Amino acid sequence: MSNKNVKTSLEELKDTSALMLDLAYSSIFFNNKEIAEEVILLYKKIENLEEDLYMHLFSASRGIYNSKLISLIDIVESTKSIANAARNLANLVIEGRELHPVIKEAIKESDELISRVIISENSQAINKTLRELGENLVVNMIAIRRKKEKEYKWIFDPKIDTKISAGDTIIIVGHENACNAFKKLLQQIDDQ
Secondary structure, three states, X not given: OOHHHHHHHHHHHHHHHHHHHHHHHHHHHOOOHHHHHHXXXXXXXXXXXXXXXXXXXXXXXXXXXXXXXXXXXXHHHHHHHHHHHHHHHHHHHHOOOOOOHHHHHXXXXXXXXXXXXXXXXXXXXXXXXXXXXXXXXXXXXXXXXXXXXOEEXXXXXXXXXXXXXXXXXXXXXXXXXXXXXXXXXXXXXXXX
């Protein structure tokens, strides 16, 4: 694993743990076990990344103390702690534990809003990519629930080239004004 691969793996570790937190809070807010289960699956990805990074760091150290390597290990451990916290939150939903109402209120009152929008059959957003829709808007689209025949499929951490379909349920995170602007854009009706 080269330094570039270490950098890429650290970025992936950071991005995955951040996604896990967003999904864990979303699973609580919407009381959704499917989202919570995805958090658990992402934790396995964190463990694999951690193992790959440690193997590289330990082989690179050749048994010699190196403070720069120690700082990388600290970052990996801290990021895994964040991922573990997200996993614990998701487990509350999976186990069906009743949560105190103040928890949902705290999520609602935070600086970032978790919001959901359903794409209507005549929305202007249909068949547009996230890139086309979100160039000027600052929201994080963390998941799309899409109906495939008789069942639903989740797309977590959708890519910029993902196209929007009629009936999609989209979960976004961002500041209230940005979320409201994005929801308004997604709900615009095509008059054709």
